[in-house]
Amino acid sequence: MSKRTEKTIVDIAEELKLSVSTVSRALNNHPNISTRTKEKVKKMANKLGYRPNAMAAGLRNNKSRTIGLVVPRISMFFPATISTVIQNKLHEHGYHVLICQSNDSLEQEIALAETLYSTRIDALAVSSTLYTTDFSHFDIFKDNNIPLVFFDRVPKDYKVKVVKGDDYLGGYTVTEHLIEKGCKDIVHISGPLTCNLYTERVAGYKNALRKHKIPFKKSRIFYQELTKENALQACEKIFARPPYPDGVFAANDTTAITILEYCRKKNLRVPEDIKIVGYSNDPRAEIITPSITSVDQFPAIMGERVAKALLELLQQPGAPQRYSEDLVPIQLIERASSAAPVSASKTTVKKKAK
Amino acid sequence: MSKRTEKTIVDIAEELKLSVSTVSRALNNHPNISTRTKEKVKKMANKLGYRPNAMAAGLRNNKSRTIGLVVPRISMFFPATISTVIQNKLHEHGYHVLICQSNDSLEQEIALAETLYSTRIDALAVSSTLYTTDFSHFDIFKDNNIPLVFFDRVPKDYKVKVVKGDDYLGGYTVTEHLIEKGCKDIVHISGPLTCNLYTERVAGYKNALRKHKIPFKKSRIFYQELTKENALQACEKIFARPPYPDGVFAANDTTAITILEYCRKKNLRVPEDIKIVGYSNDPRAEIITPSITSVDQFPAIMGERVAKALLELLQQPGAPQRYSEDLVPIQLIERASSAAPVSASKTTVKKKAK
DNA sequence: TATATTTCCGCAATCGTTTGCACTCATGCA
DNA sequence: TGCATGAGTGCAAACGATTGCGGAAATATA
Numbered sequence: 001m002s003k004r005t006e007k008t009i010v011d012i013a014e015e016l017k018l019s020v021s022t023v024s025r026a027l028n029n030h031p032n033i034s035t036r037t038k039e040k041v042k043k044m045a046n047k048l049g050y051r052p053n054a055m056a057a058g059l060r061n062n063k064s065r066t067i068g069l070v071v072p073r074i075s076m077f078f079p080a081t082i083s084t085v086i087q088n089k090l091h092e093h094g095y096h097v098l099i100c101q102s103n104d105s106l107e108q109e110i111a112l113a114e115t116l117y118s119t120r121i122d123a124l125a126v127s128s129t130l131y132t133t134d135f136s137h138f139d140i141f142k143d144n145n146i147p148l149v150f151f152d153r154v155p156k157d158y159k160v161k162v163v164k165g166d167d168y169l170g171g172y173t174v175t176e177h178l179i180e181k182g183c184k185d186i187v188h189i190s191g192p193l194t195c196n197l198y199t200e201r202v203a204g205y206k207n208a209l210r211k212h213k214i215p216f217k218k219s220r221i222f223y224q225e226l227t228k229e230n231a232l233q234a235c236e237k238i239f240a241r242p243p244y245p246d247g248v249f250a251a252n253d254t255t256a257i258t259i260l261e262y263c264r265k266k267n268l269r270v271p272e273d274i275k276i277v278g279y280s281n282d283p284r285a286e287i288i289t290p291s292i293t294s295v296d297q298f299p300a301i302m303g304e305r306v307a308k309a310l311l312e313l314l315q316q317p318g319a320p321q322r323y324s325e326d327l328v329p330i331q332l333i334e335r336a337s338s339a340a341p342v343s344a345s346k347t348t349v350k351k352k353a354k
Numbered sequence: 355m356s357k358r359t360e361k362t363i364v365d366i367a368e369e370l371k372l373s374v375s376t377v378s379r380a381l382n383n384h385p386n387i388s389t390r391t392k393e394k395v396k397k398m399a400n401k402l403g404y405r406p407n408a409m410a411a412g413l414r415n416n417k418s419r420t421i422g423l424v425v426p427r428i429s430m431f432f433p434a435t436i437s438t439v440i441q442n443k444l445h446e447h448g449y450h451v452l453i454c455q456s457n458d459s460l461e462q463e464i465a466l467a468e469t470l471y472s473t474r475i476d477a478l479a480v481s482s483t484l485y486t487t488d489f490s491h492f493d494i495f496k497d498n499n500i501p502l503v504f505f506d507r508v509p510k511d512y513k514v515k516v517v518k519g520d521d522y523l524g525g526y527t528v529t530e531h532l533i534e535k536g537c538k539d540i541v542h543i544s545g546p547l548t549c550n551l552y553t554e555r556v557a558g559y560k561n562a563l564r565k566h567k568i569p570f571k572k573s574r575i576f577y578q579e580l581t582k583e584n585a586l587q588a589c590e591k592i593f594a595r596p597p598y599p600d601g602v603f604a605a606n607d608t609t610a611i612t613i614l615e616y617c618r619k620k621n622l623r624v625p626e627d628i629k630i631v632g633y634s635n636d637p638r639a640e641i642i643t644p645s646i647t648s649v650d651q652f653p654a655i656m657g658e659r660v661a662k663a664l665l666e667l668l669q670q671p672g673a674p675q676r677y678s679e680d681l682v683p684i685q686l687i688e689r690a691s692s693a694a695p696v697s698a699s700k701t702t703v704k705k706k707a708k
Numbered sequence: 709t710a711t712a713t714t715t716c717c718g719c720a721a722t723c724g725t726t727t728g729c730a731c732t733c734a735t736g737c738a
Numbered sequence: 739t740g741c742a743t744g745a746g747t748g749c750a751a752a753c754g755a756t757t758g759c760g761g762a763a764a765t766a767t768a
Contacts, residue, residue, distance in 0.1 A: 025727085
């Protein structure tokens with residue numbers, strides 16, 4: 001019974017004694033249809049409560065007006081913000097967005113690629129798993145010339161459009177910032193090197209050290225998934241015995257926050273005894289006391305650019321997809337956790353924290 | 355040319371000298387097909403790189419295996435967490451999720467309902483706009499017996515499944531908590547009353563006051579969209595002149611945080627001079643100093659229940675949809691911002707804040 | 709051997725739209 | 739009056755899968 005209430009263009013055609021083609025064309029504002037007919041058709045469509053069936057149209061046109069979005073998870077600040085922007089932007093252009101989470105599981109990511117292909121999405125944007133080094137499960141899209149763009153966690157040597165933050169510069173900037181604030185022994189908590197963006201931050205970290213003639217020590221760098229638990233474990237090692245580092249560059253803010261709290265508990269003063277810098281400028285970084293210096297990656301801008309890239313590719317079907325890199329700028333947001341050592345520190349910090 | 359690489363079941367059938375029906379059935383594990391044939395078909399499907407076309411199947415079956423999700427925005431902690439859970443859970447059952455944002459605009463919500471219907475989603479979950487009081491734009495779904503469940507921001511008197519937090523209890527609990535901690539003049543910053551959940555929290559607030567014989571004052575309650583800007587404006591009014599309140603019940607944590615920071619700037623001590631409680635248990639509430647007492651609404655549980663409700667409805671097609679309310683419990687998370695006034699307050703607070 | 713039963717498979721219609729092509733009218737012009 | 743023109747419309751074939759029904763082959767039963 002719910003079946004029979006679904007009106008189709010056939011119903012409209014019968015009601016109006018017109019052919020379905022005319023109705024279809026009228027609804028799509030085809031130029032060959034007279035204004036009078038168009039009006040009649042649209043009025044009747046309204047009257048009957050007609051709703052187009054996107055699947056039927058999609059089948060015929062071989063396009064779904066839906067684009068896929070694969071992110072590790074949408075509950076994290078950074079991907080969530082990007083997803084928001086992408087979704088809103090594409091919606092403005094009449095596209096739906098299927099947001100999917102890989103939960104940082106390569107297996108899930110592969111399955112997702114497969115099923116998203118089945119829905120015949122018109123384009124795909126993905127920020128990959130931490131552990132994706134082989135991207136061949138996305139080949140189907142490339143081979144069939146379906147627009148594909150990667151962002152944030154992007155592949156190397158894979159012929160696609162890429163939108164990413166300037167991670168090398170980020171790593172360099174943070175490290176140099178800590179050095180300029182007086183740090184001489186800087187720990188870096190990095191994500192796993194399977195993810196290129198961490199490789200680049202590490203490169204930035206190392207180069208900044210080198211430039212300032214600070215020796216790089218293997219024992220001062222950690223590669224791990226950037227969870228709270230892992231951060232705590234790293235802390236246990238770092239602070240097992242002196243000498244303690246005087247600076248920490250954490251590759252995300254969750255890690256930075258965890259370390260800050262750990263230091264607090266250990267009665268290490270931040271920033272007097274040890275300075276901490278995070279990454280991504282999570283809202284929590286600004287709020288905690290002392291507030292944490294972090295790197296803004298401008299997720300909104302990144303989202304805009306991803307959406308723009310997708311739309312451009314959608315407008316030139318058949319255009320060969322090749323590697324091209326769109327670098328989104330970063331900006332160091334200086335806060336209390338890495339402030340210079342002043343005597344009247346306590347109040348100064350408070351003020352800056354504001 | 356990308357067209358011609360798209361293999362269909364027809365290709366498989368030709369290759370194997372079988373009929374398309376057999377191929378279709380084989381791929382769908384129909385019992386009437388011999389195991390041998392099924393294996394042959396699947397092998398060939400693999401060999402040809404066949405990928406099912408979900409749109410074609412959907413058109414024929416009149417189902418898309420896609421469910422719609424409409425939330426105000428996915429970048430906010432609470433809806434983001436719920437969306438994550440719903441998406442993951444439904445994906446386990448082979449459903450895609452179209453996540454859409456209304457951006458708290460009724461107009462966008464209405465448009466969304468329309469276009470989501472066009473894609474023939476199999477079910478719809480929505481957390482409505484702050485300003486949605488008329489829900490008739492969702493009638494199409496009800497009329498066509500498409501599973502519809504609301505969560506968090508839910509309608510009243512609209513015959514659908516509803517999953518919501520216990521907002522009355524939340525409002526009551528927070529207020530009573532503040533009273534028990536010694537507050538006698540409690541401000542409540544509420545969301546707009548067009549949204550039922552705020553109405554209920556207000557009711558809880560009022561009833562707690564009444565029970566404890568504290569007079570309710572109209573001047574002590576604010577109805578506004580719960581943004582940072584609005585919170586600041588409210589502060590300006592509240593602290594324009596004494597007497598200052600000794601307790602604030604903010605209906606979200608963004609507001610609570612803003613007020614806390616405002617008080618800090620005004621040199622009002624929290625919790626000694628004024629106690630603050632937020633709502634939703636945003637991650638920031640735990641991290642700020644002093645940490646903010648808040649109400650956990652268990653978004654993960656809510657997400658689970660929404661997903662469960664959707665799946666149940668999907669499994670009994672044609673079942674009449676009627677109002678039914680699933681109340682997710684809430685829990686007050688006591689933190690430093692509302693701690694009892696102790697003499698050695700400073701250290702106590704720190705400890706609790708941990 | 710003849711008949712009844714399974715088992716397995718094919719035919720063809722169907723889902724709702726879109727679109728190339730052909731066709732019918734008016735109308736304009738010579 | 740005859741003919742080209744062009745605007746407006748209709749026919750029918752797709753798009754790729756599913757499925758009720760009927761039938762052939764293989765097997766069991768008498």
